[in-house]
Amino acid sequence: MKTNGFKGWLYLLPAILFLGIFMIYPLVDVIVYSFEEGYNFASQSFFGYGLYNFSYVLHDPFFLQAVKNTFIIVMITVPVSTGISLLISLGLNSIKPLKELFQTIFFLPYVTNTLAVGLVFMILFKKTAYSDGLMNLLINAFGGSSVDFIDGPYWAKITVMCIYTVWIVMPFKILILTSALAGVKQDYYNAAKVDGTSRFRTFYKITLPMISPMIFYLVITGFIGAFKAYSDEVAIFGTNLNAAGMNTIVGYVYDMLYGDSGGYPSYASAASLILFAIVFTITVINLMISKKNVQY
């Protein structure tokens, strides 16, 4: 038995080594950084340990703006994208002809480059000296006046951001949900049909509980993904997100490290630990809710 234990550790060694060097050490380092006050990038020296970095970050208006933006995007896009994906998946699941074609079409955004899509959204929404953009043409057609979605008011920008995020995260959700729906055995539907179950009740009482594990999986990963959003914002508003007022928490971390105002790994570490705390809390809450609702 003893040699077995030794062998076991031996086999685990490569994985432990890699994980230790590339995951655990950086994680610990981030925590250490976040408590080092007055860290100087050039001389690699610091004054002492304390909570000043956290205090600085939490009082930084740019960080607070980033937190606000992130929360708005998360709270809107996760439920909306999951809901729409569910509707589309239900539709896909109930059609027979051209099903494969539609599945492919709905999956296309997933394999498209974020920045390329961002460019397309710019064309759709941006108001320039030459053109108001396609969206504004539509708004004008319904009698509204043009809005600058990219450089205009906050609500316009956050709207574009949400639409974009929903659009970009849906393909994966549709993929997961269509396969989850296809996995519900026809017998359950037949049984429900013979018993005279209405369509709504069949959906609510049979389909939904059956695919609930997948829905919760999507919600949890959706929350985590949306909290970590950054590239999507860059794709639409460019790299200077603080100026656009559209920064996210991860964007703030990036700026603190490498941006024009960068060179503060301690602030970046503190911000990312705060993000970690938020994501962790939300995920725990999610898991608690899902434990209550996913019943098998």
Place this chain on the structure above:
Amino acid sequence: MKVVLKNLTKRFPNRNKKIHEDVIAVNDFSFEIPDGQLIGLLGPSGCGKSTTLNMISGLEKPTSGRIFFGDDDVTEVPAENRGVGLVFQNYALYPHLTVRNNILFPLQNLKGENRLSKEVMNQKAEEAAKMVQISEYMDRKPSELSGGQQQRVAIARALVKMPRILLLDEPLSNLDARLRLQTREELRRIQRETGITTVFVTHDQEEAMSISDMIVVMKDGILQQIGKPQEVYDHPVNLFVAKFLGTPAINVFAGSVRDGKLYMGDDAVMDVPGVADRDVHVGIRPEAFIPDENGPFKARLSRIEVMGRDTSVLSEHPAFEGRTIRSIIDSDDEVKTKDGYVLFSLKPNKVHIFDKETELVIEREAQ
């Protein structure tokens, strides 16, 4: 409730798209199920019995033909309005609901004036659960029950709304041998108690024979024979039915009729008055053989298996179409061999002769 099927036909487009000819699952199927009876739909896999059941339930639409419940033509009535209870082969219990909620489910579907109060619903669910003896498991999930218990829950769920007709698709095939025996008795009892016309599908002839009031034998979508189990067993209309019913299976020989006598090889084994000369298949039930030193049927003995209650005699005969003839005799009877041969006389009513070409039974005059 009487169920009448009239010229029921179901065609499916061929799965292989290169073949344009449809697959005929059920072909011009007509029969009548009297009120309150337990009917076994019996046939080998792929004979269309499940399709027939699904057409009665309304889950499949017949290509042509009519279905009547009593005097109502329900052919165009969707499944949800037919008032049938259906038990699926794999039970299809909702895994996320407790036994109680599974049983309550059909009742909760009722709308408008049919809607029952909560107390009545609960009471009905309790009654149904009691009928199938699962009252103590009401608050468990299906995954916490054994196969047999799940089966009972499925039956309770089908019964709770007092269906006009109860349909069971291979109800016992997922149970082990012992439980199967027990559950089929249960099924019989429940059917007797409720008096609901019940149709069940099975490929197990023993199962069908043991509990059905009537059995319906199907092959390749075509009805072969309907009747009381014993009747069908004793008077099969063709070779298929004769072979399909009975364990051990009937022994089939090549034979011929000459001058009112049945010949197997060179031996005349039996008188068959009134039958014209021709080549025939001879089907002899295992229990038709009586050891008899002066018997006309002579076979080379290969082995004797003693089973306790009775004895199996395994033997060989040149005219036999299989490999080993299996005859079952009383364990008290002594098997005497002569030069390695064993002699039998035959019970005429256990011997059936079939036309060589059509495989239809040849009626013969009573002896």
